[in-house]
Amino acid sequence: MTTPGRFFCSDAARTRGDSIVGTAPHGTAWVLIEYRGGWPVNGFDGLDLEPGTKALVFAAARAARARVLLVRCHGRHVPRGAPRWAVLRYDGTGAHRRHWGTWERDEDLARIAPALTTPGEPGGSPLVLVCAHGLHDACCAVRGRPVARALSELRPDLVWECTHVGGDRFAANVVVVPDGVYYGNLDAGSAVTVVEEHLAGRIHAEHLRGYTDLFPPQQAAVAAVLDRFGPAGRHDYAVARTFRDDDGWQIRVTGRPPGQAVVDVEVRARRTPQTRLTCRGPATSSAVVYDAVSIRPG
Template sequence: MSPAWFGCADRARQRDDPMIGSAPHAHGWLLIEHPGPWGIDAPAGCGLDEDVLLLLGRAARAAHWRILLVRRPGRRPVPPQRRWIAVGAAATREGHWRGDGELGAAAEAVRTLSRAGEPAATAGPADPAAEPIILVCTHGTHDTCCAVRGRPVAEALAARWPASVWECSHLGGDRFAANAIVLPDAAYYGNLDPGSAVRTVEDHLDGRLDLDRLRGLARFPPVAQAAIAEAHRRLGPLPALAITAGHPEQLEPHRWRVVVAAPAGSWRVIVVAERREPAVLTCRAAAATPATAYLVTAFDPA
């Protein structure tokens, strides 16, 4: 890539686009190992049997999960048997389950993991002491910035945590590349480079969120992500799972109240959504569109 490349991530940095609340809301992730190439719609174009893909898609939509393709950095050979991992966004590390096995069982794992904590037949409880899964978006067919910025970040993280790091297909928020998510905490981070990525993940694993690079905890909707981030800013440093939020209560068309719970008590947080000026938000965008910024206007004891 030419040193003169100036993509959507460069423009977003110039505009100082706010990241908090930009993590796509999901309850879990189905990760399917596939070395590539990845089309724009990666799962649909990866050569899966059409009936299997339809089954997986239905299960994921019903459970509010996302399907991602993953591969190890460095394009290492993939075992002949296709592998998959189902990762639920955990309320606690001990409540998190993973499964791997033949792809035909993945849909049942998604359905089971989306219910009240019952493990699938092919799954077992994660070891709370084990390293989490770290995904870095490198989906260049979807957005050039994800490949240009994501691949060096994936390599740097893999050098530090070789068993935990995967490149992945589209995570969302291309303009914040390089993007990464730490599972099962469901913590999205953006605007990463190789050096900051290693520090950010080290801090995360040590129980401190990097609020300057945090996009949100994806197991919560965007409004709650903003409220939780503000609580971490005021009450932290705290681990990702230390602060939770109830369902946002809409007070006005663009104003919500969210009750967050932390070890020190509960707070009522008022969050306002503001539409920003239209901008070109991805490298592939044909026109400018407005993004949403989430602002905390009140933070009071409940």
């Protein structure tokens, strides 16, 4: 899949066996902007938009702690009609909230700002975002685009390519929003299986990076429960208690039938040796890994 002799961070991560558990960035709101031109290396920040509108959207997204992603349909086909934008929010009840709009002039994007301060309409199917931001990191294009193609053939109404979502070394990365579920280390075949299972209400531990409403140790605890007791729906398990001690975290996960009712998980953190983690950055750094070292029915 990749070019011999050239460094690819996703190849290196697979060779090292890097853990993907607990690597989903925290957040419960997303702004999607359909942009059919070339994507700058830094995504929305790099767009040449009307300055006042761009500043307004940026400030509103920052205030709402929302992630702004550029999106597009996979392939050369250009959809009819004006490009769209969306504001999506995770709701712990499962009644996710969303706003949709269209834009033809830069100033039309100003409507994103008030959408970030109002609840939005509940319901609707989740969207499947595939990071294919090759200018940000080569692995996102090399591994992401075949996944985007396979998923677009499966569910063209739900799938978008998107800009950087984090974790380049785990490409191909898929994010289901507003469910707030990150998957990584996917290829075309595994991505189809993962997404079909997700949409059917069965989230598996394999390929799961984490849930974005949880912090990394909590993500690791839920992943461990899924690994031990089998797949479950997005809201079938909840973190009821998190206690920090000298060795790590004691996390209580509660479930609803037919899953395990109460599970206590001990999670510890460790740092990896210094290594190169991205294609673009030649500098080395270490990563934090979250290990579930004990899983006990409560």
